[in-house]
Amino acid sequence: MNSELIGRTWDKLAGKHEEVVRTFYDRFFERYPDYKHLFAESLDRQLGKMLETMAFLARVSDETEITHPKMVRLGERHSQFRLSAEDLEKFKIVFVEILAQYCGNEWNADYQQAWNDVFEQRVIPYMTEGLKPSTPPPPPTQLKSILTRTSIRNELVGTVTSVKPRMYQGEVILTLKGGDEIHAVLTLNSISRLGLTEGRQAHILIRAPHLILAKPNCGLRFSAGNRLCGKVVHVLQARLTAEVTLELKGGDFLKAIVPQEAIADLSIQPGEELCGIFKSSNVVLAVESE
Ligand code: HEM
Known part of the structure; x- marks a missing residue:
């Protein structure tokens, strides 16, 4: 040269x-x-x-x-x-x-x-x-349950299938084992810090109070980026709130905490189909620290 x-x-x-x-x-x-x-x-x-x-x-x-x-x-x-x-x-x-x-x-x-x-x-x-990503994504078996490590109740595991960088933030799409997709909006810095590239597995953390429940055929379209539908398997009533557990098609469970009166208003009961709706910006992703 x-x-x-x-x-x-x-x-x-x-x-x-x-x-x-x-x-x-x-x-x-x-x-x-x-x-x-x-x-x-x-x-x-x-x-x-x-x-x-x-x-x-x-x-x-x-x-x-x-x-x-x-x-x-x-x-x-x-x-x-x-x-x-x-x-x-x-x-x-x-x-x-x-x-x-x-x-x-x-x-x-x-x-x-x-x-x-x-x-x-x-x-x-x-x-x-x-x-090139410096560390290869860990194999699925390395992901330990987070339920004993954080206060979060909604534990899902997904595989990153797409990363779309925008100006300051990026959208990460993860696929659950049953085929449902989760959209998460994160800063570009977080995407790079967590090494979120295609094929990487990540824990998906969604706070139960962030979910809105609706019937699949409620006649509404929502601005929120995520809608996961499943069968109600459990309704736990408390004084002011109720915890509703949905079973998704891959066997994952999704819990929503909703006002007590919503159970009666929507006549929520086990066996019924319901959808949990939540914003992409309310999704937190976590990967195992090396
Ligand atoms: C298609 C190729 C490339 C694309 C799309 C690209 C894109 C970018 C972007 C988006 C930024 C951040 C700018 C901002 O903060 O607004 C950046 C920073 C930078 N790029 Fe590139 N780049 C490319 C190739 C290169 C090459 C070949 C060089 C060197 C010869 C280079 C040198 C830099 C430097 C010095 C910075 C400043 C920030 C830093 O040092 O990290 N880029 N680039």
Whole structure:
């Protein structure tokens, strides 16, 4: 790799670095609009960080041991965006295209080669290494019951089947053993901290008072993201509230704590079909600590 040529191109663009990076993002989002939602509304902070990284890449010599750990860590910070080497390749193509545009007539095949090499040898392989989840998901048998470890009464176990990152939060969809789906809205930080990638098993914690009970054919559509239906197997009446237990189709149980008078109003009794409705933001996920 010709490190000297890289430094030289970057120096030629002195005074225009910020403009180059801004133009890069404009072109990148124009060509791949699907990435735009991942970025915060203002790119100002991002621009500074990107400039530092590019200046760093333009300066390092062939002592790759300096760049390896830095690029792996950068990849780790990108793992929440669920990128792959192909995404980084698209980044490379647009970035090198913009450099060529700014260098104008002075750009030549050697410069092109040198910048492609930087991405292919110093950035993409190491960032890709960091993108991989560091710990594989535990096998199902490792999940111990949480009933003796937390106060929560609704213990479900699900497998992550989809993670959809949005701007600040992400939606994680988990499938229960009976096929029902649970939608959970978490911060991107929590998704990455808990290592919630497809295939990972997680405990699903839902507070019983957060559930609204309704008959399956009650004629209403709800804004809440979750609706789990099952058969009433138990109704425990207290003075002001009642605890209703539903058995879901995979054999999981879901408890709801509702006002006492709702039992009579809805004529809830064992054997009847009922649905528990709850918001995606009321779902807490937990994974076993290593
Ligand atoms: C398709 C490829 C990529 C996508 C979609 C992407 C996306 C993002 C997003 C969404 C952020 C957070 C921005 C914010 O806080 O609003 C970010 C941060 C950052 N990205 Fe990328 N990125 C990609 C490739 C790269 C590459 C190849 C590099 C390096 C050459 C890079 C360097 C950085 C840096 C330095 C930051 C600042 C935050 C940090 O240091 O962790 N990104 N990226």
